[in-house]
Amino acid sequence: MRILLVTTGLKVGGAEHQVVALARTFLALGNAVAILSLSSGREIEVPNGAHVVELNMRKTPTGMARALWQARALVRSWQPDVIHAHMVHANLFARALTRLVRCPPLVCTAHSFREGGRLRMLAYRFTDRWTSLTTHVSRDGRDGMIAAGGVSDKRIVVMPNGIDIDRFRPDPALRAATRERLGVTADTQLVLNVGRLVPEKAQDLLIRAFAHIDAMPSARLMIAGGGPLQQALSGQIAALGLASRATLLGPRDDVPALLNAADLFVLSSNIEGLxxxxxxxxxxxxxxxxxxxxxxxxxLYDQGTIVPRGKADALGSAMSDSLREGRGTPAQVAARRERVQSAFSIEAVARRWLRLYASVADTEPVVHAEVA
Incomplete structure (x- = not known):
């Protein structure tokens, strides 16, 4: 199958990583893949076998028209069997593209619970008839789009994202080496957060909660990620007297190592997709x-503790309780991994996508090869 993936960009972000992960897995399963990025520049390594086109689209009528014309030429020359767009700007762009060229079936995926306000929901609803199907990465997000009027309940389904299960796995040797590299001693409990430093991730709340945990005085907080709030969060850490216990690590490319090193992962976000x-x-x-x-x-289901959003005291209390319990027994570690292995492995998710593509494109998916 020839699959054209359309994305707003190829910079660091959860949706962008998912596009590249799918491309890599589709290729490994024997399909042809092209990636059309509305913006230029890459911060994510794209698989060698993918044909990549960057439009460098400007947010002007002329810029958008030029980008649509370039995309039209790609569709006509590359001749995909299906087009799969990701994120709101790419979704609306791909829908507009169907008005300019005879396109194969189009699938549009929303990744955020809050895809936009009233105008974007109107745009989604008006252009819905130009796509074969809309999907969302979570049930909450699907319900939110329906409630906001972006799509009818019969025209949107849930399709989760996936991860490379072999890359994200328990590794005692990696844990020991990473803790040594980070300067984390054996008697220190490491609390980790990974995410963009933006308001919706609410790391300011996490820092306030951490300042009041009563588990171990030697507990340390590390936040991996970059973003516009870095200076403000750094100032908050200093103001709370946490400079020796809380660290902003900046953008990282070793998240599996950090997760192995951590004794607790904390998500403080107000808004997520999946x-x-x-x-x-x-x-x-x-x-x-x-x-x-x-x-x-x-x-999570039953494999973690969930607390109300925006409640620093509840978050801090749950952190303290978890740190007292420790990382857990081998059976508990295995249960956490088993929770996500079948539902969220990138190969399982990619195969589900291929079956969906086949259903809308009326062709057989190529899944002969196995993922290495």
Whole structure:
């Protein structure tokens, strides 16, 4: 099958990583893949076998028209069997593209619980007839789009994201080496958060909660990720007297190692789509405490502690309880991994997508090869 993936960009982000992960897995399963990015520049390594086109689209009428014309030429020359767009801008762009060229079936995936306000929901609803199907990564997100009027309940289904299960796994040797590299001693309990430093991730709440945990005085907090709130969060850490106990690690490319090193992963977000970092934490066997953002319950079920959003005291109390219990027995570590292995492995998810593509494109998916 020839699959054209359309994405808003290829910079660091959960949806962007998912597009690249799907591309890599589709290729490994014997399909042809092209990636059309509306913006230029890459921060994510794209698989060699994928044909990549970057449009560098400008947010002007002329810029959008030029980008649509370039995309039209790609569809005509590459001739995909299906087009799969990801994120709101790419979704609306791909729908507009169907008005300019004879397109194969189009599937549009929403990744965020809050895809936008009233105007975007109107745009989604108006262009819904130009797509074969809309999907969302979580049940909460699907329900939110229906309630906001973006799509009817008969025209949207849930399709989760996936992770590389072999990359995210418990590794005692990696845990020891990473803790040594981070300067974390054997008697220190490491609390980890991974995410963009933006308001919806609510790391300011996490820092306040951490300042009042009563588990171990030697507990340390590390937050991996970059973003516009870095200076504000750094100032907050200093103001609370946490400079020796809380660290902003900045953007990282060693998340599996960090999750192995951690004694507890904490998600403080107010808004999520399907929080894949929780899937990654469970796959590494790490205990989890999370605010009840959309999608959290779908990931955790009974393999973590969920607290109300925006409640620093509840978050701190749950963190303290989890740190007292420790990382858990081998059976508990295995249970966390088993929770996500079948539902969220990237190969299982990619095969589900291929079956969905086949159903809308009326062709057989190629799944001869096995993922290495």
């Amino acid at each position: 929080p894949m970092v929780l899937v990654e934490a469970l796959a590494c066997g790490c205990p989890v405490v999370a605010a009840d953002a959309p999608g959290v319950g779908e990931v």
